[in-house]
Amino acid sequence: MQKLQLWERYKNRLYHHAELELSVDTSRMNFPDSYLDQMEPRLQKAFEEMAELEAGAIANPDEQRMVGHYWLRAPELAPTAELAEQIKAALASVKAFASSVHQGNIAAPDGHRFENLLVVGIGGSALGPQFVADSLGSAQDRMKVFFFDNTDPDGMDKVLAEIGSGLKRTLTVVISKSGGTKETRNGMLEARQAFEKAGLHFAAHAVAVTGSDSELDRTASQEGWLGTLPMWDWVGGRTSVTSAVGLLPAALQGIDVDRLLAGARICDQATRSRSTRDNPAALLALSWFHATAGKGERDMVLLPYKDRLLLFSRYLQQLIMESLGKELDRDGKKVLQGITVYGNKGSTDQHAYVQQLREGVPNFFVTFIEVLKDREGASMLVEPGATSGDYLSGFFQGTRSALYEKDRESVTITIREISPASIGALIALYERAVGLYASLINVNAYHQPGVEAGKKAAGTVLKLQGEILEMLRRQSERDFTCADMAMTLARPEEVETVFMILRHLAANPVHGVSATTEEKVWENRFRAAR
Numbered sequence: 001m002q003k004l005q006l007w008e009r010y011k012n013r014l015y016h017h018a019e020l021e022l023s024v025d026t027s028r029m030n031f032p033d034s035y036l037d038q039m040e041p042r043l044q045k046a047f048e049e050m051a052e053l054e055a056g057a058i059a060n061p062d063e064q065r066m067v068g069h070y071w072l073r074a075p076e077l078a079p080t081a082e083l084a085e086q087i088k089a090a091l092a093s094v095k096a097f098a099s100s101v102h103q104g105n106i107a108a109p110d111g112h113r114f115e116n117l118l119v120v121g122i123g124g125s126a127l128g129p130q131f132v133a134d135s136l137g138s139a140q141d142r143m144k145v146f147f148f149d150n151t152d153p154d155g156m157d158k159v160l161a162e163i164g165s166g167l168k169r170t171l172t173v174v175i176s177k178s179g180g181t182k183e184t185r186n187g188m189l190e191a192r193q194a195f196e197k198a199g200l201h202f203a204a205h206a207v208a209v210t211g212s213d214s215e216l217d218r219t220a221s222q223e224g225w226l227g228t229l230p231m232w233d234w235v236g237g238r239t240s241v242t243s244a245v246g247l248l249p250a251a252l253q254g255i256d257v258d259r260l261l262a263g264a265r266i267c268d269q270a271t272r273s274r275s276t277r278d279n280p281a282a283l284l285a286l287s288w289f290h291a292t293a294g295k296g297e298r299d300m301v302l303l304p305y306k307d308r309l310l311l312f313s314r315y316l317q318q319l320i321m322e323s324l325g326k327e328l329d330r331d332g333k334k335v336l337q338g339i340t341v342y343g344n345k346g347s348t349d350q351h352a353y354v355q356q357l358r359e360g361v362p363n364f365f366v367t368f369i370e371v372l373k374d375r376e377g378a379s380m381l382v383e384p385g386a387t388s389g390d391y392l393s394g395f396f397q398g399t400r401s402a403l404y405e406k407d408r409e410s411v412t413i414t415i416r417e418i419s420p421a422s423i424g425a426l427i428a429l430y431e432r433a434v435g436l437y438a439s440l441i442n443v444n445a446y447h448q449p450g451v452e453a454g455k456k457a458a459g460t461v462l463k464l465q466g467e468i469l470e471m472l473r474r475q476s477e478r479d480f481t482c483a484d485m486a487m488t489l490a491r492p493e494e495v496e497t498v499f500m501i502l503r504h505l506a507a508n509p510v511h512g513v514s515a516t517t518e519e520k521v522w523e524n525r526f527r528a529a530r
């Protein structure tokens, strides 16, 4: 298509929201103009399902749950007055807690204000808080934020080393909706040990965000933590960033959570429109449907031209892939659905994988995110008439054109600046797009049955490890190959798992297991150290 024709298509298709200063440009998606009309009946059905969801329908039938993240930004829309009150009360508690911490009314045991924040969580209980912290943080933050988002001991040591002697002025927020996630429990225990080693009483440094009466809730109350903020079963982990999960860390960091919520609320209003052309989330969902043939046939590459949006693709990976990646559709038919999401940031990726995007396997579409405002304050000229930010803009436009010339399609989202409101709007935009797209492809976006399999299998491995350790200790006079051990435990079919457990045990001193080094690594002999 010629440049001027594309310009016409740009003007024809551009969605712009004046108050949010947000645009969605689908002109570089090659669907015909008739596509929207053709998809209209399916879209209307999706809008209807969304309205039912917002009115409190059981939108997650597998878990018999309502899906209410939109109410978090507009409590008056919650289906009962009681829920509305709970949402308002939780927000008030978040703000009151953060303000007490900032004012020193809730202080470190040495009487000083808390200066650091250690957030312990995983999945939806970490990705949203991390994205918000990274996109909106600054040198003026009220607290410096750190994360434990895994059960990797070395990763935790690295964070603790960074905090160093600052631990005595560190507040720990442990976040888990279910309150039973092992990685988070381990992170909490490791944090507690670090505090105790430093002679500090963990409970005086800890606050929880969790569901009522969860394991974490009970621990927090038995040990007398500083507080507990609620999570509800009608908020999914991956859509929990506008609940206390995201708001408490953000408020403690000093981010204006009211503006974040306001941005999300305004975007929610816009994406409730049943007029497809006026609904930016519907336009995104339709673009995804077009690009992937409604079957995940192409990957979604996210290229935000802004360092502060680096973690957006990681955040969206969970939101999109956990919501859409489903074996069965809502009628129980095998569909193997999903959209693969990856990306970092432009212009950086230009020097990494954009080569393949332009010339290699055409199995993707791009979402560019353009941010008009370069920085606070003035910019130097890096050459006559051009700043670093002008270059960033030039590289964005150049890549968009270069890809389009080679028939690589893209959507561009433009925002004026990075602010709590625009981050809230981006979050809400994608939450809605995922919900609408899930309706279009008839999958339940609000459950994650596949995640349980790995958790159960990990439980089996840990149980087998217990049996192996017991056997090594009981028969400490002898050594075992993995095959011996599997036979001795009467689990010959588990020999590979036994080998992997033994190899890991011997690599770490805590269990007191030693290994010989044989020519073939699977013939190594293991014994309990005497």
Ligand SMILES: O=P(O)(O)OC[C@H]1O[C@H](O)[C@H](O)[C@@H](O)[C@@H]1O
Pocket (backbone or CB within 6 Å): 122, 123, 124, 125, 175, 176, 177, 178, 179, 180, 181, 184, 237, 238, 322, 448, 451
């Ligand atoms: O908040 P939690 O209950 O600890 O859950 C943390 C994460 O764990 C799971 O594996 C789910 O798949 C995620 O959706 C969830 O966000």
